Amino acid sequence: MDRSAGQEAAPVLSARGLSKSYGGNRVVSDLSLDLPPGGMLGLIGPNGAGKTTLFNLLAGAVRPDGGAILLVGRDVTAQPPRARLRAGLGRSFQIARPFARMTVLENVMTAAQAQTGESALAALLRPARVRSEERAHAARAREILDFVSLSQLEGEPASVLSGGQRKLLELARVLMAEPRVILLDEPGAGVNPALLDLIADRIQAINARGVAVLLIEHNMELVARLCPRVIVMAAGRLLAEGPPSEVTARADVIEVYLEGMPA
Amino acid sequence: MELLAYAAFFLTVAMTYATICLGLNVQWGQTGLFNVGVAAFVGLGAYVSAILTTPEAPGRLGGLGLPIAAGWVGAALAGGVLALLVGALTIRLRSDYLAIATFGVAVALQLVFQNAEPLTGGAFGIGFIPRPFGGLQRQALPFAALNLALTVALVLILYLALERLAQSPWGRALRAVREDETAAESLGKSPLRLRLEAFVLGGMVMALAGAVQAHFIGFIAPANYLPALTFQVWAMLILGGSGNNRGAILGAVVVWAIWAATAALIAHLVPAGEQARASSLQLVAIGVILCAVLLWRPQGLLPERRAVPRHLGRP
Ligand SMILES: Nc1ncnc2c1ncn2[C@@H]1O[C@H](COP(=O)(O)OP(=O)(O)O)[C@@H](O)[C@H]1O
Ligand SMILES: [Mg+2]
Numbered sequence: 001m002d003r004s005a006g007q008e009a010a011p012v013l014s015a016r017g018l019s020k021s022y023g024g025n026r027v028v029s030d031l032s033l034d035l036p037p038g039g040m041l042g043l044i045g046p047n048g049a050g051k052t053t054l055f056n057l058l059a060g061a062v063r064p065d066g067g068a069i070l071l072v073g074r075d076v077t078a079q080p081p082r083a084r085l086r087a088g089l090g091r092s093f094q095i096a097r098p099f100a101r102m103t104v105l106e107n108v109m110t111a112a113q114a115q116t117g118e119s120a121l122a123a124l125l126r127p128a129r130v131r132s133e134e135r136a137h138a139a140r141a142r143e144i145l146d147f148v149s150l151s152q153l154e155g156e157p158a159s160v161l162s163g164g165q166r167k168l169l170e171l172a173r174v175l176m177a178e179p180r181v182i183l184l185d186e187p188g189a190g191v192n193p194a195l196l197d198l199i200a201d202r203i204q205a206i207n208a209r210g211v212a213v214l215l216i217e218h219n220m221e222l223v224a225r226l227c228p229r230v231i232v233m234a235a236g237r238l239l240a241e242g243p244p245s246e247v248t249a250r251a252d253v254i255e256v257y258l259e260g261m262p263a
Numbered sequence: 264m265e266l267l268a269y270a271a272f273f274l275t276v277a278m279t280y281a282t283i284c285l286g287l288n289v290q291w292g293q294t295g296l297f298n299v300g301v302a303a304f305v306g307l308g309a310y311v312s313a314i315l316t317t318p319e320a321p322g323r324l325g326g327l328g329l330p331i332a333a334g335w336v337g338a339a340l341a342g343g344v345l346a347l348l349v350g351a352l353t354i355r356l357r358s359d360y361l362a363i364a365t366f367g368v369a370v371a372l373q374l375v376f377q378n379a380e381p382l383t384g385g386a387f388g389i390g391f392i393p394r395p396f397g398g399l400q401r402q403a404l405p406f407a408a409l410n411l412a413l414t415v416a417l418v419l420i421l422y423l424a425l426e427r428l429a430q431s432p433w434g435r436a437l438r439a440v441r442e443d444e445t446a447a448e449s450l451g452k453s454p455l456r457l458r459l460e461a462f463v464l465g466g467m468v469m470a471l472a473g474a475v476q477a478h479f480i481g482f483i484a485p486a487n488y489l490p491a492l493t494f495q496v497w498a499m500l501i502l503g504g505s506g507n508n509r510g511a512i513l514g515a516v517v518v519w520a521i522w523a524a525t526a527a528l529i530a531h532l533v534p535a536g537e538q539a540r541a542s543s544l545q546l547v548a549i550g551v552i553l554c555a556v557l558l559w560r561p562q563g564l565l566p567e568r569r570a571v572p573r574h575l576g577r578p
Binding site: 059061080081082085086090091093097098099100101102103105106109110111112113115116117118119120123124127130131133134135138154155157173174177 | 427428431432433435438439442445446447448449450451452453460464506570571575
């Protein structure tokens, strides 16, 4: 994938001066960023910097106090999450949110978009059409489960998955929605080294297929491996931007990380 | 002969409870909507159908004399409208608000049944509700058998329709909302729309069940629609298996059998003067069984199915 060409194209996702406060506490403050189509951008910063809140703003789970969000050039600031997903923006959660009492396959199939059978009337009155759609969705869900190495578990309730498998399931679900941009919130957190490698590899493969990725991650090795560029957030603001090796060598970046550590 | 007629009568009533239970299963079992006002929907269906179908009576409004089928349709529609109103008022239908709202509605509606005398007959209720196959009433067995066939057919049709819905993407989306609303929303679902639809569908089924029950018994009174009814139906669903339509039906039959058996026991063992008070022991018995189920088999007799459906089986 030619990333330098991507840089020049109009961004697939942009934030313009986003702000969000919780009870007088400015969690995200005048934050702007651009994600080029097919790009991979790391988002790092100490705990409490506002990274997850920024994701919530971008995905539509939380309304900003100010600023705008553009998705493929369209202003989606006032739109609910499902409209943004329809426009191509998917996300995962820092703490995985599997549908625990549903099978792994059902978890993934739920994420298919524009399902005829999601209307109760159509489900009752057009069984043939719903069934053929279901077959197609099941086939695609199984391909995706293969891709994330969860095929063996398709019939199990998601509650039996390990922490790392839950992260993979989140990835599978969001892929089922066929997004052009995905926001991944710490996909490597709490994952054992073997699975971590798999997750990193899968993220790379997704990006290689042309899906743009905005990646929050604390594991700097992983960030350096995946992301040609990172941005650093501290106290709700953009602190630095550049290649990971340069950014992490900056004195101000080291300082905010050290502040977050116990003395 | 008499025993057969009694068995048919018992099962017919059980089928009406099974219908209520199927309605609650859509709301709670599949969608996680905590409706503690089941009695309101059942009672509304009973009164609406009674008012629509009974013959004109002096001193009472309604009594439109419509056919029974019209009463059933009217009851289901009324249940849907009530669900829509409660749903719209508790906007997000979150569990705590919904529980308070549905309980409040059930208390309020029961007071209406009790006090809107010109419409509902007050404490005495409404009698002479036309019974299906009423022409055969004097022949106990055929009458009981035909009514049983009718309610079994109704339960079967509802079961097949609700099962098709449960297996469909719509049913899957309901379960997703039940499991994790935020995740479901992030995957493009509209929790608000799905909850409202499930609540309305469940309300319609419960109200229909109330109407069917009223027409089978032939008379209704406000005392039939107290919170104890809600409790009974919840016990049925939990015992049978929340989230499983077959479990809902089985639970209704089992709990109704326990109810009938304890009633018979009390009639035998307790002196006549004390029987009214002793009947509260029936609720205690149900409560004890409910606790036992929650302790030892919380998923119920027939747990929710969590397997890949056969038609999606690997080729
Ligand atoms: N819903 C909320 N209500 C109040 N405070 C919140 C809420 N969400 C996040 N915060 C606060 O915002 C700050 C940033 O949190 P978060 O975005 O999760 O940071 P990060 O993901 O960078 O660790 C924290 O101080 C957190 O306590
Ligand atoms: Mg976070």
